Amino acid sequence: MKNFAQPKRALLQTTALVAAGFIVSAAPADAAEKLRIGVGGFAEQWFGYTDIQDDGNTTQDLSGFDVKSDTEIHFEGFTTLDNGLEVGINVQLEGNTNNSDQIDESYLTVRGNFGQIDIGDENSALYKTHVAPKEYGMGINSGDTVDWELNGNTSISNSGYFRAPFGGTFIEPGRANDSTKLTYYTPRVEGFRVGLSYAPDSAQDSNVLPDRNTSNLTDGVMAGIDYSRDFNGVKVAASAGYGTFLEAAGNNPEPEAYAFGLTVDYAGFQVGGSYAGFQDSGVNDGDAYVVGAAYDFGPYGVSATYLHGERDGVAGSVAPASVQADRDTFALGGRYILGPGVSLQGTLGYSEYTSDTAGVGDVEAAYAITGIKLTF
Numbered sequence: 001m002k003n004f005a006q007p008k009r010a011l012l013q014t015t016a017l018v019a020a021g022f023i024v025s026a027a028p029a030d031a032a033e034k035l036r037i038g039v040g041g042f043a044e045q046w047f048g049y050t051d052i053q054d055d056g057n058t059t060q061d062l063s064g065f066d067v068k069s070d071t072e073i074h075f076e077g078f079t080t081l082d083n084g085l086e087v088g089i090n091v092q093l094e095g096n097t098n099n100s101d102q103i104d105e106s107y108l109t110v111r112g113n114f115g116q117i118d119i120g121d122e123n124s125a126l127y128k129t130h131v132a133p134k135e136y137g138m139g140i141n142s143g144d145t146v147d148w149e150l151n152g153n154t155s156i157s158n159s160g161y162f163r164a165p166f167g168g169t170f171i172e173p174g175r176a177n178d179s180t181k182l183t184y185y186t187p188r189v190e191g192f193r194v195g196l197s198y199a200p201d202s203a204q205d206s207n208v209l210p211d212r213n214t215s216n217l218t219d220g221v222m223a224g225i226d227y228s229r230d231f232n233g234v235k236v237a238a239s240a241g242y243g244t245f246l247e248a249a250g251n252n253p254e255p256e257a258y259a260f261g262l263t264v265d266y267a268g269f270q271v272g273g274s275y276a277g278f279q280d281s282g283v284n285d286g287d288a289y290v291v292g293a294a295y296d297f298g299p300y301g302v303s304a305t306y307l308h309g310e311r312d313g314v315a316g317s318v319a320p321a322s323v324q325a326d327r328d329t330f331a332l333g334g335r336y337i338l339g340p341g342v343s344l345q346g347t348l349g350y351s352e353y354t355s356d357t358a359g360v361g362d363v364e365a366a367y368a369i370t371g372i373k374l375t376f
Contacts, residue, residue: 035079035087040376043071043095046138048347048369050148056155056361068147071095072104085112090122103205105178118183121204124172125183125195126241129224131261132169132274133292136303137333137347138369141274141290143167145329149351149365156325156353156363165288166311166327169276173243173257174217175284176202181220191229197222202245212247217255219246224259235265237272253280268296286310288327299337306330313357325355346370 046069052062072095078088088111092104107120138145143161150158161167163175172179181199199220201210210218224241244256256279263272270293277287292305306329313324331349338344346369353363 033079035077037075037077039073040076041072041074043374044371045069046369046371048148048367050365050367052149053364054154054361057153060153062151069096085110115187116185121178121180122183123178124181124197124222124243125185125224126222126243126257126259127170127172129193129195129226129239129241130170130259131226131237131239131263133263133272133290133305134270134294134303135292135305135333136301136335137345140305140307140329140331140349141168142170145349148367148369150363154363155361156355160284160311164284165276165278165286166309168307169259169261169274169288169290171257171259171276173220173222174202174245174255174281176217176220178204179220180204191227193226195224214249216249217245221246233266238262255281270294283311283313285312301335303333324357325353328352341375343373345373
């Protein structure tokens, strides 16, 4: 009887050697290099004078000169794999002491012909596709000017602004900024791009499994679509977005957020507007809109912006963090480019905060700010 084991074993060995040789020979001479990290970021130093009048609080004096800083160091890098995929990382270190969030964004990116995927602590597609008017100086559409207008002891508190309509139109549902998430962006086709995000919960910098019985907000979904096109020198940009968390602990409602924006640019001029709103978000329910115009000429740029925001709060409450209030802010901004990545910027602004809640006074703030912005 013939022994078929030896030929079979020889065949397997030969096949393995051929396969190994094929894999080795298939490796290109210029294989992908290991990812290398570069350093970037920005530094902003501001100096200015503010005059604050608070009808409901006579125990403090916030008027006068102040200096404020905002600095981040970004560690970034990309490598291109042999199959053409690009893989990168972005870690952003706060340059000023921040006990609650010393590392800001921290995420990994994979991109190719299919689009782009971001994984980690980063803003959602709702935020990153949002279109809003251009601003120079200390922009009013991000909540930054609140530092020159309010503090925790003013009649109307400075809490609840960041990523909420009372602070501007760049928002996140539940104010869950930079929560750990997975986001996909399609390639841009005929000017359109779509982004979709999923966040297991609203936490950032946490690897704890979300408990859907007790965690405050879980299963967040956010989506945005933006459009950008140049029509013979006329540039049009527009966006629409929505976000919510599908589960909320206890009997709490699931917060919803939505935002829209439109800008038109021509020959250095831009005009535009944006809108954002919160529903089922507790004391932060409300909406906001921003309108603005800007003009660039050589190294100079000027902008004029108006923001109106409303926070529904809790009717009848005098607690600073939960008052029903309106906000009106006007700002003139300017920029002069001193050199690559270096600009001198300034803002003249005025804000008025009013409340319908009994016992809560109005707050007025006027300020003149100048500063240097560095990007590297």
